[in-house]
Amino acid sequence: MKKQVQVWIFILLLVMCFLVFKFLLKPSFTDTYSPIEPIAMHSKGNGFVGSKACAACHLDIYKTHIETAHFKSSASANIKTVKGSFKAPENVFDLNDSIGFRMNIKKGALYQDIFLKPNNTPVSSSRFDVVIGSGTKGQSYLKWRDSSLYQLQVSYFTPNNSWVNSPGYPSDKLASDRPIFERCLECHLTYAKSTKRFYKRNSYKKTQMVYGIDCERCHGPALNHVNFHRKNPKDTVAMHIVKHSSLTRQQNLDACALCHSGLRMRGNKSPFSFVVGDTLNQFSTPDYTEEDLDKLDVHGNQYGLLSASECFKKSDVMDCTTCHNPHENQRDNHMSFNKKCQSCHNKKEAHVVCRVPEEVQKTSNNNCIHCHMPLVSSKVMKIETAIDTLKPVQVRTHLIGVYTSQ
Numbered sequence: 001m002k003k004q005v006q007v008w009i010f011i012l013l014l015v016m017c018f019l020v021f022k023f024l025l026k027p028s029f030t031d032t033y034s035p036i037e038p039i040a041m042h043s044k045g046n047g048f049v050g051s052k053a054c055a056a057c058h059l060d061i062y063k064t065h066i067e068t069a070h071f072k073s074s075a076s077a078n079i080k081t082v083k084g085s086f087k088a089p090e091n092v093f094d095l096n097d098s099i100g101f102r103m104n105i106k107k108g109a110l111y112q113d114i115f116l117k118p119n120n121t122p123v124s125s126s127r128f129d130v131v132i133g134s135g136t137k138g139q140s141y142l143k144w145r146d147s148s149l150y151q152l153q154v155s156y157f158t159p160n161n162s163w164v165n166s167p168g169y170p171s172d173k174l175a176s177d178r179p180i181f182e183r184c185l186e187c188h189l190t191y192a193k194s195t196k197r198f199y200k201r202n203s204y205k206k207t208q209m210v211y212g213i214d215c216e217r218c219h220g221p222a223l224n225h226v227n228f229h230r231k232n233p234k235d236t237v238a239m240h241i242v243k244h245s246s247l248t249r250q251q252n253l254d255a256c257a258l259c260h261s262g263l264r265m266r267g268n269k270s271p272f273s274f275v276v277g278d279t280l281n282q283f284s285t286p287d288y289t290e291e292d293l294d295k296l297d298v299h300g301n302q303y304g305l306l307s308a309s310e311c312f313k314k315s316d317v318m319d320c321t322t323c324h325n326p327h328e329n330q331r332d333n334h335m336s337f338n339k340k341c342q343s344c345h346n347k348k349e350a351h352v353v354c355r356v357p358e359e360v361q362k363t364s365n366n367n368c369i370h371c372h373m374p375l376v377s378s379k380v381m382k383i384e385t386a387i388d389t390l391k392p393v394q395v396r397t398h399l400i401g402v403y404t405s406q
């Protein structure tokens with residue numbers, strides 16, 4: 001009898017333990033998997049979470065991605081992200097004989113101060129709020145006025161390591177503030193939400209700016225993917241995310257052509273509405289035809305130039321990722337690019353091989369790119385390095401071909 005009571009008490013204790021475990025301890029388990037909050041919402045409904053949220057499960061990609069020009073293509077302005085100097089004498093830029101700019105740090109914030117010569121009479125002071133450009137070739141800067149964005153008149157030009165007049169600005173006078181429309185942000189940010197429609201299209205929801213060309217620019221807003229996999233850590237099949245491997249060649253090309261096929265003609269779809277997997281021509285159309293190759297600029301139109309090359313036209317598979325790993329900074333790693341050329345241009349693959357004797361190729365370090373994808377001056381991106389002297393920016397052409405002058 002006594003034994004039976006003991007057994008019953010034991011069973012009761014077990015049941016109690018189970019209930020305590022189930023109802024009292026459970027909240028701390030759900031805590032671990034509590035849904036992550038979005039940092040911005042796309043107009044199509046899904047949320048952005050930012051690359052830090054991907055690091056937990058895709059650490060290797062995250063680590064190399066934050067070193068890319070894409071990730072650094074826009075940011076909040078601070079002493080680390082702004083490349084130009086705030087130390088005298090490099091912090092000064094003379095627009096002309098009567099107007100000067102001085103870049104100063106005041107209470108931890110960065111400013112462009114404009115003054116009149118010769119007495120240093122102050123004219124205006126504007127804060128650097130947003131940086132556009134990783135600084136590979138240069139940077140431009142934006143300031144907030146309430147919820148509207150405007151460009152500063154100074155920019156930075158990396159080859160000269162100096163402040164310059166922003167491209168397209170007058171050098172004989174101060175420019176009025178140039179509003180920054182969504183079109184400009186579309187190629188340099190992951191997301192920005194415009195708040196006004198028909199006028200003042202330079203107003204944005206300040207709290208929903210997603211700087212940098214981050215993971216979700218190329219993979220789509222990933223809130224549902226992240227929440228699913230946090231909740232189901234044992235599932236190894238990717239859910240709620242676009243799979244590049246199941247997209248068509250054109251869809252994969254479009255994912256890059258969105259920003260690398262020049263200034264396209266826009267229909268009635270608003271910037272930032274395109275997401276990977278969409279067909280770009282339903283959102284905007286090229287502003288050139290196959291016939292007028294001359295109109296294509298080396299700056300910003302890698303897609304147009306590549307698609308006019310024999311390599312592209314005579315291959316069924318070539319796209320941007322044939323040569324580029326979008327998760328890595330591969331700048332100047334020419335040897336790794338040359339291997340890509342040789343993966344098709346070798347005697348085994350039965351494609352044509354270089355007709356230039358090996359001794360001559362050696363004079364250019366066997367560098368296919370040096371001879372077949374040379375640096376070409378941009379017709380549209382020009383920097384005023386000295387008063388009335390425009391210097392074109394050099395960009396590598398994607399019109400792969402035979403260039404006799406190299």
Ligand code: HEC
Binds near residue numbers: 053056226229
């Ligand atoms: C809690 C874990 C987790 C987080 C956080 C996470 N993922 Fe994933 N992701 C997975 C798993 C699991 C897979 C499937 C296995 C694999 O491909 O690694 C996957 C696969 C992917 C794929 C490949 C899809 C395919 O098959 O082609 C992409 C792209 C991707 N994730 C993007 C992201 C992005 C972008 C973020 C951040 C916004 C992110 N993931 C955050 C777990 C996660």
Ligand code: HEC
Binds near residue numbers: 135258326
């Ligand atoms: C949202 C617009 C956008 C998309 C989408 C995009 N790019 Fe870019 N890409 C840029 C911008 C802007 C830069 C210049 C970044 C900078 O230096 O500030 C750039 C730079 C690059 C560079 C030069 C990197 C360097 O080290 O200087 C390569 C290569 C490149 N992109 C390839 C690609 C490929 C491949 C894809 C598709 C998988 C792609 N991009 C998709 C906007 C984009």
Ligand code: HEC
Binds near residue numbers: 051058070217218321
């Ligand atoms: C410039 C566009 C771009 C950016 C930015 C980008 N990806 Fe990708 N990602 C791609 C493309 C294109 C593929 C398909 C690659 C291929 O087919 O070679 C891919 C493939 C993947 C895959 C599946 C294949 C693999 O390599 O494991 C994962 C996972 C992934 N990306 C996660 C991320 C995460 C996480 C980030 C940010 C830390 C990120 N990507 C940033 C374009 C991008």
Ligand code: HEC
Binds near residue numbers: 184187188299300301
């Ligand atoms: C159609 C897409 C597109 C638009 C719109 C665009 N850019 Fe760019 N921008 C690019 C690409 C792509 C690159 C780099 C690759 C190249 O030179 O082709 C670039 C490069 C730059 C660079 C040099 C970055 C570096 O570090 O090398 C700056 C600065 C810049 N853009 C500023 C701007 C500003 C400011 C605007 C708006 C007024 C703007 N861009 C509009 C695509 C665009």
Ligand code: HEC
Binds near residue numbers: 312317318343368
């Ligand atoms: C995916 C395979 C592939 C890759 C990668 C590739 N090519 Fe090609 N390339 C081709 C094909 C196919 C042709 C056309 C051959 C023919 O006419 O039969 C071609 C043609 C050429 C031509 C002749 C162009 C002309 O106008 O007559 C040159 C030069 C060339 N490639 C150089 C390169 C260089 C340099 C690289 C690396 C940056 C490269 N290719 C990468 C497939 C490729």
Ligand code: HEC
Binds near residue numbers: 303304306319322396
């Ligand atoms: C056949 C190989 C190949 C293909 C395919 C290719 N690229 Fe490139 N790309 C290169 C090489 C080589 C460079 C020069 C890299 C360097 O100098 O660091 C380059 C450089 C770039 C740059 C930087 C240009 C500069 O001078 O700043 C951008 C942007 C770029 N590629 C975008 C793209 C896009 C977008 C696509 C697809 C439409 C693409 N590339 C396809 C080989 C290729």
Ligand code: HEC
Binds near residue numbers: 362365370
């Ligand atoms: C020193 C400059 C130089 C270097 C380096 C070089 N090439 Fe060439 N290549 C040329 C010239 C010039 C021609 C045209 C020769 C002719 O028509 O007689 C050519 C022709 C070609 C052709 C077209 C052949 C045909 O029959 O139409 C291909 C393909 C090619 N090169 C690929 C490559 C590859 C791949 C590499 C790197 C392994 C490379 N080249 C390195 C200068 C160079």
